[in-house]
Amino acid sequence: MGMTDVTRRRLASGFGIALLFVVYVGTAKLGLALDAVSGFATLVWPPTGIALAALFVFDKKLWPAIAVGAFVVNFTAGAPIAAAIGIAIGNTLEAVVGTWILRHLQFDRAIARVRDALVLVLGGAVVGTLISATIGVTSLWAGGVIAGAAIVPTWRAWWIGDALGVLIIAAFLLVWSQAPRTRESRGRLVEATAAVAAIVLTTLYVFDIVLPSRSPSDEFRTPYFVFPAVMWAAIRFRQRGATTGALVVWTVTIVATVAGHGPFAAPKLSESLLPLQLFMAVVSLATLFLGAAVCERDGAVRARDEFLAVASHELRTPLAALTLQIASLQAQAGANTLSPDKLRTKLDVLERQGDRMTSLAESMLDVSRIMAGQFELANEQVDITAVICEAVARFRDQATHAGCELILDIRELAPITGDRMRIDQIATNLLSNAIRFGRGKPIEVQLTEAPTAIVLRVRDHGVGIARGDQARIFEKFERAGTRRPSSGLGLGLWIVRQILTPMGGSIQLASELGEGAMFTVTIPKSGTRAP
Amino acid sequence: MIVGKIGTAGAKHTIVTNAPLIMIVDDDDDIRTTLSELLEHMKYDVAVAADGLDAMRQLRKGARPAVILLDLMMPVMDGYEFLVELRRQTALARIPIVVITAAGNAAAEASKLGATGHIQKPFKLDELLATISRVRGATDG
Numbered sequence: 242m243g244m245t246d247v248t249r250r251r252l253a254s255g256f257g258i259a260l261l262f263v264v265y266v267g268t269a270k271l272g273l274a275l276d277a278v279s280g281f282a283t284l285v286w287p288p289t290g291i292a293l294a295a296l297f298v299f300d301k302k303l304w305p306a307i308a309v310g311a312f313v314v315n316f317t318a319g320a321p322i323a324a325a326i327g328i329a330i331g332n333t334l335e336a337v338v339g340t341w342i343l344r345h346l347q348f349d350r351a352i353a354r355v356r357d358a359l360v361l362v363l364g365g366a367v368v369g370t371l372i373s374a375t376i377g378v379t380s381l382w383a384g385g386v387i388a389g390a391a392i393v394p395t396w397r398a399w400w401i402g403d404a405l406g407v408l409i410i411a412a413f414l415l416v417w418s419q420a421p422r423t424r425e426s427r428g429r430l431v432e433a434t435a436a437v438a439a440i441v442l443t444t445l446y447v448f449d450i451v452l453p454s455r456s457p458s459d460e461f462r463t464p465y466f467v468f469p470a471v472m473w474a475a476i477r478f479r480q481r482g483a484t485t486g487a488l489v490v491w492t493v494t495i496v497a498t499v500a501g502h503g504p505f506a507a508p509k510l511s512e513s514l515l516p517l518q519l520f521m522a523v524v525s526l527a528t529l530f531l532g533a534a535v536c537e538r539d540g541a542v543r544a545r546d547e548f549l550a551v552a553s554h555e556l557r558t559p560l561a562a563l564t565l566q567i568a569s570l571q572a573q574a575g576a577n578t579l580s581p582d583k584l585r586t587k588l589d590v591l592e593r594q595g596d597r598m599t600s601l602a603e604s605m606l607d608v609s610r611i612m613a614g615q616f617e618l619a620n621e622q623v624d625i626t627a628v629i630c631e632a633v634a635r636f637r638d639q640a641t642h643a644g645c646e647l648i649l650d651i652r653e654l655a656p657i658t659g660d661r662m663r664i665d666q667i668a669t670n671l672l673s674n675a676i677r678f679g680r681g682k683p684i685e686v687q688l689t690e691a692p693t694a695i696v697l698r699v700r701d702h703g704v705g706i707a708r709g710d711q712a713r714i715f716e717k718f719e720r721a722g723t724r725r726p727s728s729g730l731g732l733g734l735w736i737v738r739q740i741l742t743p744m745g746g747s748i749q750l751a752s753e754l755g756e757g758a759m760f761t762v763t764i765p766k767s768g769t770r771a772p
Numbered sequence: 773m774i775v776g777k778i779g780t781a782g783a784k785h786t787i788v789t790n791a792p793l794i795m796i797v798d799d800d801d802d803i804r805t806t807l808s809e810l811l812e813h814m815k816y817d818v819a820v821a822a823d824g825l826d827a828m829r830q831l832r833k834g835a836r837p838a839v840i841l842l843d844l845m846m847p848v849m850d851g852y853e854f855l856v857e858l859r860r861q862t863a864l865a866r867i868p869i870v871v872i873t874a875a876g877n878a879a880a881e882a883s884k885l886g887a888t889g890h891i892q893k894p895f896k897l898d899e900l901l902a903t904i905s906r907v908r909g910a911t912d913g
Contacts, residue, residue, distance in 0.1 A: 550876055554845070557874035561893035562802040568897040569810050576813075590802045642801065704847070 258306040261295050265310035272402075273318055275499055286402040288314075289373065290410025292336035293365055297343055297350065297411075298418045308333040320386060327380025331373040335403065339369030350415040352480050353536035358529045361415075366407040374400035401518045408525040409491050413484040433478060439470040440486050444493040448503030464504055464520050471524060475532040479539070483532030487525040494521065555601055559594040566590050593639075600673075604732045611739045618743055619660040620768040625695055626654050628661060629688050632668035636676060644681030645701070651688040654695060658768030663740045670733035671699040671760050679703035682757070694746070694763045702757035711750055737762070744768075793817040794904065795837035797827040797854065798872070799846040807841070810897060816904075823847055824854030831864055839888075839904050844873045844881065855885050868907045 268287040292307045312329035316322060342364035349357050378396040381387045387395055425433070445451040447466050454462055467490050474482035497503050498517055505517040566587055573579045610616050629651055640647050675684045682702035689696050706714060715734050734748075741748055745765045752758035794816045798804050801822075808818040819835055821827035823846045831837075844851035851871065858864050868888040872895070875881060882890030889907045891900060 553876055554874040557893040558800055558803070561874065561895065562800060562806060564894045564896065565803060565806040565810065569806050569813075572810065572813055572897075590806065594802060 254300065254302060257295075257299060257303055261292070261303050261306035262310045264291055265306060266314055269310065269314040273314070275495065286399075286406040287410045289332070289335065289370065289403040289406030290408075290412075290414065291406075292332070293339045293343075293369070293407055293411045294414035294418065296336050296340040297348075297415065301337060301340055304333055304337055307336050320381065321384040324380040324384030324386055327383070328373075328377045331376030331380065334376070335369050335373035338372055339365045339407070342369060351419060351536075352412065352416055352484075352529065352533055353540065355530060355533045355537060358533040361412060362408065362526065362529070365411060366404040370400055370403035370407065373403055398514055398518075401515075401522070405491075405518060405521055405525070408522065408529070409484075409487050412480075412525070412529055413488045416480045416484045433474075433482070436470065436474045436477065436482065437485065437489055440467065440474060440489045441493055443467050443470045444490050445497070448494065448497035450497055450502055462504075467524060468527070471528050472531060475528045476535055479536050480529075480532040483528040487521075487528050490524050491521055552601075552605065556598065559597040559601075562594045563591060566594070604736060607736050608732055611736070616739070616743075618663060618740075620658055621661060622656050623659045623661045623664060624656050625659075625664065625764075626651060626688065628665050629668050629686070629697065632665055632672060633686055635669070636672045639673075640676050640684065643676050643679065645676050645679045646683040648683050648685045649687075651686065652690065654688065654690050657695060657764070657766040659744065659764060659766075660740075663744075664764065667737050667740060667762055667764075668697065668699075670737050671697075671762070674733055674760075675699050675701035675703070675758075678758070690766075691763070693767065694765050697762045697764070698759060699762075700757065700759040705754045705756045706750065706752040706758050707754040711752065714750075715748070791815055791817045792838035792908065793819060793836065795819045795821065795827060795830070795835065795840045797821045797824065797840060797846070797851070798843040799823055800843070803843075807900075814901060824849030824851060824857070827854060828857055831858075831861075837867060838908055840867055840869050841872050841891075841900075841904075842869050842887070844871060844875060852885065855887070870903055870907055 265288045268291060272286050272288070288307075288310070295303055295306075308329050311332035312325050315328045316325040320328065343360060346360045346364055348360045348364070352358055352361065374396050377399055378387070378392055381395065382389065382392055442451055444467050447462060447464055449459075449462065471483070471486035471490060474486035476482075478485075494503075494505075494517065498505050505520065570579070570584075570587055573583070607616075633647060633649060633651075637647065672684075672686070679701035680703040684702075685698070685700040687696075687698040687700075689698075715738050738748055741762065741764070747763050749761045749763075750758060751761070794811050796804055796807050796811075796818060797820075798807070799822055804820050804822070808820050811818050819830060819837060821830060825848050827840070827842075828849065842851045842854065849857070851873075855869065858867070858869075869885075870889040870891060871878065871882040871885065871887040872891045872893060873881060874893040878890045878892040889903045891903055
């Protein structure tokens, strides 16, 4: 007897909720066992990190596990039923809102960009956790569990404990939730083991367990000794190394402090809470951002290599056409079979390929100019209608060649103040893209005006750009579509945006895959400086 | 020997000749036209296709080239997908393929794909002719 998909999905989601409930309650009990502030705010609150990671990676429908789990934990820990319900609501909202923030800010769980690290820290660790701390502590106070004087220390411990849950546990789970792309070599595995061992040993040393100190004031035993080993893990093993490193330091730190060792040990554990939490926050923030920065460097190197590959590819193609055309000219000149018409066609091909290489060289120069910040805009009188008409005229042959009909709606507009050459470049880049990706279908070019700006619209009916690629194509060396470069350097739209930004203009894209693309450019009439 | 020669859409015709057929699959118009002119000049019959799908269509209609000159980066169906598709068809799988690419690692790509030969753009005509006859010799013998 087969299960229906619906049954299977329900079973899977029921199983997911049950599993998350068990893990949540288990880790929460463990956290509370380690001496809590006011009995409820603990120095470590892994459930926050687990809940956030589970909702983000799997499904936000798992939230009942958190609600029931938090209620059971707090009720059995002695909270009155109303307070336990309040805390459960706070903890659930924290995970749901945290997940919403991460999704809304397009957080990528690989945390391979500094941006993602920032979103996790500010959105997940700092903002989302305020909800749980505030609702939880208010519930305890309203339930008569804590006195007014205990509100601030309990709230602080709660908030930082939850934030650390996100920084250490959620970061670790999020990064490791993605399957590794390649199997690591034996050498790398050995190195990873050595890095983890180094982190464990230095942390144990810092906490006075390995090579215990003989004098009470040991200058060679400060908490920052853990950094070289965690940096090793982050630099060599990226975010997997960074998040594992922070988790290892955290685990050893907790165990050692609970056992009464090290710089944070105090007679009552809850008293050593704040310095310990700050230490862990610094370790996890430092490794998380270091890991993200190293990943970004990897990405930049990849982009550069790809650029070199694409640039040489793009240079070779017109060169191939040039050399072939020359060979053909030689062969036919030798055989005396070259009519004036044929000669003209061949010279046209040569000219076209020459132009292609020229524009390629120009866009590479533009990139280096923009990157070096040597990109100045002129403020001159520009006959915008004439500029656009000339750009269109230049593309007439190429469009015919590609089978694209150019449909023009170009209004006669009053001159504007701006940079004539750069405006021409914007039109050129948009037109060349439209023809290249237009699949031989008509291309509409429209020039109109708004009260303070002119509006240029170029619309093709070709391959289109998938939703997911639409932001990316304005980046350097990016092209829409597949794993392999189709053609072009992937610089055109990036250059357009770089030109428009200082002009105070903008570019917008409306497109669906397979439905063509419409680019709308707005350029202020008043030039770059305010009137 | 009868060899079909089928042009791109709209320009279909069949001629009867003894010359071996070379199929050029490249999305660059200029390269396609110049190359076919040159090969015709060298007494080859030539079929051209602007992408892998176009080439596949012609092969399904019965074109049996002695060699296929294949560009890798093309729209619609690229050279990689074309090769996968070609290998699936027993009747077509043994046609020798010369990969012609502007990519920097032409040799590595070609051997990875199991192509019979490779040429890196830009190239000299002599180089192309030598490769074509080498590839044909290897499979005829």
